[in-house]
Amino acid sequence: MTESNGSKLSDGAAEAGAAARAASEAMPDWEKRFRAPRVGLPKWAEDAPDRSLFVSNVTGTFELYAWDRATGEQRQATDRPNGTTGGLLSPDGEWIWWFSDKDGDEFGVWMRQPFHGGPNEEATPGLDPSYPGGLALGRDGTAVVGRSTDKGGSTVHVARPDAEPVEIYRHEESAGVGGFSHDGTLIAIEHTEHGDAMHSAIRIVRTDGTTVAELDDTRGGTEELGLAAMGFAPVDGDSRLLVGHQRRGRWEPMLWDAATGEETALAVDLPGDLDADWYPDGSALLIEHSFQARSELWRYDLADGALSRVDTPEGTVSGALARPDGTVEFLWSSAAKAPVVRSTTGQVVLDPPPAPGGVGRAPDSVPVSDAWVDGPGGKVHALIQKPAGEGPFPTVFDIHGGPTWHDSDAFAAGPAAWVDHGFAVVRVNYRGSTGYGRAWTDALKHRVGLIELEDIAAVRDWAVASGLADPERLVLAGGSWGGYLTLLGLGTQPEAWALGLAAVPVADYVTAYHDEMEALKALDRTLLGGTPEEVPERFAASSPLTYVDDVRAPVYISAGMNDPRCPIRQVENYVERLERRDHPLEVYRYDAGHGSLVVEERVKQLRLEIAFAERHLGAGSGGKP
Template sequence: MTTQHPPAVIPESLFADPEAEARWRARFHAPRMSVPDWALDAPAKNLYVSNASGVWEVYSWDRETDEHRRVTDRPNGTLHATTSPDGAWIWWFNDTDGDEFGSWVREPFAGGERQPAIPDVHDGYPAGLEIGHKLVAVGVSTDDGSRLFAHADGKTSEFYSSKDDAGVASLSRDESLLAIAHSEHGDSRHPAVRVLSTGDFSAVAEKWDGEGKGLDPLEFSPVAGDQRLLVLHERRGREELLIWDVAEDTETELELDLPGEVSAGWYPEADALLVVHFHEGRSSLYRYELATGELSSLDTPKGRIGGASVRPDGTVEYSWSSAAQPPVIRARAADGADTVLLTPPGAPAPGSSHVVDAFVEGPGGRVHALVARPANAPEGPLPTVFTLHGGPHAADEDRFSAYRAVWLDAGFAVIEVNYRGSTGYGSAWRDAIEGRPGLTELEDVAAVYDWAVESGLADKTKCVVNGASWGGYLTLLAIGTQPERWAAGVASVPVADYVAAYEDEMEQLRNFDKALFGGTPETVPAVYKECSPITYVDAVRAPVLVLAGDNDPRCPIRQIENYLDRLAKRDAPYEFYRYDAGHGSLVIAETIKQTAAEVSFALRALEK
């Protein structure tokens, strides 16, 4: 670091009222967990991730004994884990301090000595893992591209390599076929599918829908000998389902009468699909009968499904929350009975406010936003924070968020904008940012901003823009290109200098950026310059807080320092918070510390 940057202020408390202070912290500390995942042939052996220890880590659950065990214990947490199909082993990804670069290790399900999971596979960024009884396939990505390996009969061999993005997707139940996703055609944002024989890893079948139409292989049928592969396609301008019978080389497109987009997984007998439907910030569950085409709702409450799968007995286990209600893990039996499956230890999170929909006409079409008002808010314009989601291929949802709730407690209205680039609104909406990323999204944010001010919701002198990752990038771009709109900006793990970011980021993101920008910084330099926040740093006049992790492979630290050095030369008001982790933190105390810094910074900025 060449310049000493003003450090962020970390307040001891945000609120003078002790109850309010305790409430917002309790939402972050409240124990949460993911939907359990189980071993394919030993469904009593389960894994989930939880923050119960104060750090997101992997836990095992033996349903026969009801024993829960914390598997991992690392300073910066662990998120990625799975089991061997026989339930004997737990595999988890071992990176360094949150940098996402590492290798898979394994240990016995009941606990014991850890060991490298696959010999003779070099470290890298994970690019898929499929574990069978006889064969393991694993993908690794580095600056040199993608390499896929197989391990069988005690030997490891490389069966695929490419300078382009590729990954292991699904292994058939009989372990005779392996599906991979690849981007040999040069566009990692719209991949193709190849199915290989695991005998000699020769290509058995290939499917690519052409330019701008991606295919996402989800999973093979769970029935041995059934070589049907479930695939997401976008032939009609949105993500839909098809079933590809690889053995017969036939496919069936499933045209579901649902708005928005869908994903799915198999029921255990492969006679039906569990469909997850996403539309306008909310998700729901359906059962689709393959023989009859009948689609039936599982009648989940309005909100967000955070994960769902089907047990061998047909029970659907899922995570659900809404903006007002904290997440819960539920089980819906085949007879329709719906009960709470698991409750983490400790006090549940205090609730928060509902969100309502706003639909605003923007330059590229109707923009959907989620709007929340503080409880007991006074009439008239409010201080308002525009929280911009990451991705960019993601979406804000009607889900519980301790982060949204603390801004509401601080007296801000909160507006979450599903700008062009967001998922769930069709392929054209998602891909509209190609060739002009960042600036396109901010046109939609500006339209929602204007609506919020004109409707009397937002005080135009007290509007804050914030976000993390892609949302952090948009925040820095917003305060530079729309300086008249924003009273403050809060950017967490952002892209700040896109050319330097491209040079330092992980290879998968370089491939993504090449497809998004239409080339590299060398081939389309004008696009990178136009869409980079550092280009507009001299126009910034709002105070800005930047937060960044030392080990971030997605938004690396050097390019953030470049931006801050430019701010320092202007004597512009800013603060910097730097921490020892990667692309965000899995440590709850650290998340609370950063959140306190963000809200405090915004409140102080609005007082000036």
């Protein structure tokens, strides 16, 4: 009887495995790229480097996983319907901290659980739900918690074990936690008390909130320069903070001693933007060098200023950490190759946990090529992917969000899916994008949205003139700020676009301002020079709702019902105006926030967009169905 039951179980398992493999083989490549199991860069506990925390989508939802490198054990730590990606290990590796919001609304509290499993508990009892504003954990159990609400501005609290949290900072403008010194005596706070949310200053305070030092590059000149706290030296008694600055027209690191005020410039002669982190012993810095939509790693030795390249393939590094043994682990991908966590040892650091459904590694896509186009504000960089064959192709202009972000030579399942369906894809790093110097990023002020669309129009004209793009089948698409630019472009350039696909967009700028989270209100005041009541003409000029009656192209909109960044009410205002005209429109509303962490939801949304495009541009107009 036992043998018979065992045989049936084996047969059942084999049949299930065969069915999964058959389903995977029948699945189109574009869906496999979304469903393929992947992992993020594992973050290890500072004093227990064998304990790591990483994000994976292996269950179909992005969640946090604990990994004990000493035993090889991996354990799913969070399990929520809308996923979890915000997490941190305590320095001793004993606790996993994770942020618990409601259905993606980004408003919640920090929870924690033991590294090897156990019940979740509220990590900072006494603090009401809020938007997160940074978190830093000390070696004695102290937590430094940044928070913001819709009415109370920004606050920083110190929460010690078995004591009520104490507020040590409050201001009506945006601020957040920038770091906690190794010995737990100093706290770095990034703030924008000067009213410019694009350029932070840094204040160092003690745990009782008293000020130790201030670094503010917005003072004493006409140009406003931003600063970023990159972390205190990983050594007890060392008061040096690694700081990112823009004093030479791009992001680069320097050292600032909070105790003495001494600033130490670092001679890193590389073009483009530079990010940095400490090696664990404090003897060197790991430099992430970003230039022209690619990135690489370098080691900078503090003793002699020696700069040596860390071996990385061409493409994009999306995070890197130095290990105590001096090796470096990094998450790498390119437009053609799916992400993988690699090490300078030459090994793959972490494979995804076993996944149900039989989907293996994501299929390759096509590489990107570069286009540099003359625009009204200078050369505009665009990344091009196209299917096999000769153009002109139906073309999707896939516009990135942010706006202070940039597209890079990195793996992205969405653009790859459009290429599979016969579309060329153009991604534009318009003015306002990062990675091309401070002047390029800071150009985005007052004529918000209109500036970016001028650069997109220049690239669009190039794409048509070069024979890449079919002028009758141009799709403007994007999510978040890219969704905003999509709706604004459809109204201000109505003859240029055949179709618009806007995900989680700003659609009615005035209503969006009043409903969005407080930190984004501060950003909007910086970008537009005031509130809607103070500069109504600027908000009107930059709002898609102003031009909604000029829209000619069919419009597809997807929106999260719980989105705190691009709230649903302002989307509904725009939709109502289009519906009054009986305009070709499809709206998809889903129960999440600013996008979804559920893989099947992402697949569904793109499937709907592709079907909408093919329906309005002609069935199969993109080529391969």
